[in-house]
Amino acid sequence: MNIALNITQTFQDWLVGFMPEGAASITAMVIVAVIYLMIFAVAGLYLVLLERRVAAWFQLRLGPNRVGFQGLLQTMADALKLVSKELTGTDRADKFLYNLAPYFVIITSLMALGIFPFTQGFQAFDINIGIFFLIAISSIGVIGILLAGWSSNNKFALIGAMRSGVQTISYELSIGLSLLTMVLLTGSLQLSEIVETQKHGWLIVQGHVPAIIAFMIYMIAGTAETNRAPFDMVEAESELGAGFHTEYSGMKFAYFFLAEFINMFIIACIATTVFFGAWLSPFGITESLPWLGVFWFLLKALILVFLMMWFRWTFPRLRIDQLLSLEWKYLLPINLINIMLMAFLVWQKLTIQF
């Protein structure tokens, strides 16, 4: 089973057989996009279910376990319910922006998924500025949130959206810098090449101390990026109702909700790719079976997702000034020092390689 580096390319080569080149490439893209859309819509629903079960276990409850075996169909049923709900809106809301906002959020999060190397050659689009693309695309989502808050004509929603703006602008820096620290090691932004360099040991091992610091900073900033507790002032149920999506109902609400979970998965996927060797198995135990890479990738990503859930159900919500001082007084200076430390290590060849 040896398919090319890039599944879109594979489809295209196959389609070129019976249609002109231009049409073939567009058709291939559409096919891959639809497949990804279906896989990740369902995966997102199951992440919601996972979150609910895990949250229940953290609180000594049972969680949803009635619909289907052990509640496996619960979120499907919820999605069906949301589809059938009326789409309400506020008076004098800015209708165009109001309807546009959810799509910004969900599309950006789905676009980011396209470039992850799930296993050898299983990657929809191997862009050569992969990390840069991820950082860029993940900050577009906040435009959707700002639009939603602004166009809802609701004070709570606006406050939530403004908080989100503040938060994302601040923490984007930490994400970027902590990933940059790792890019110093790989010397490439392309995700497939980053995986390639990890064949001599995962980057978190190669870069030892600064890599671990970078990972910790990345996890903190990543949690903040996805607007999850303890950084969920954007929603802050107890203060703002539901923040920016207070006025949304039905499927549009579901888009926001799903986007939050897909974003969490994306943050975990980036961490897996950059720190934990993506689809590479530990110590190369299954190197001869490249298709097992999907398993390793998902396993690592789910462990990181679990870590974020653990954060969420343990830590209390921060105040907005605490949030900003954490970023600007602690994470950013530590990050800058860390990046210099990493540069020094790379320069002096103090990295650990097998």
Add this chain to the structure above:
Amino acid sequence: MSYLSNIYNGIKTLLTGMSVTGKYFLNARKGAITQQYPDNRATLKMFDRFRGEVIMPHDENNEHACTGCQKCELACPNGTIEIIWDRGIDEVTGKKKKKIDKFVYHLSMCTMCGLCIDACPTDAIKWGQNFENSVYDRTALTRVLNKPGSKVRAGIED
């Protein structure tokens, strides 16, 4: 220096918190506090201080401890309890004596405040554990708590 100790303390306290919830997570299967109610009806045991409804316990001789003093009726803020009483003859002394005929309890009006139970000098009424009280007709919620033919336990008034 307080900058670095802030970071140290921050990480330490966060890890402490995570270890606490982590233990909960691992023990969730054994110690879940959720009751799967309709399924475990047979084994369900409510907690001691649960206020389901007011009951009047009777012993094996069909005797209760209610003297008919009506203190509970006076204590009840919303007239849930009605004592219908009668005068009877005490067999031992031959004097006239108050005794209850019917202890009428309107469950539909009861707010479960517990004042009647606190007021009762002989502890004749108690909290019951039953909470499945839905009925199709609300007259079914009016109950007579003393059983037919029951009488007050001897010596309870001394």
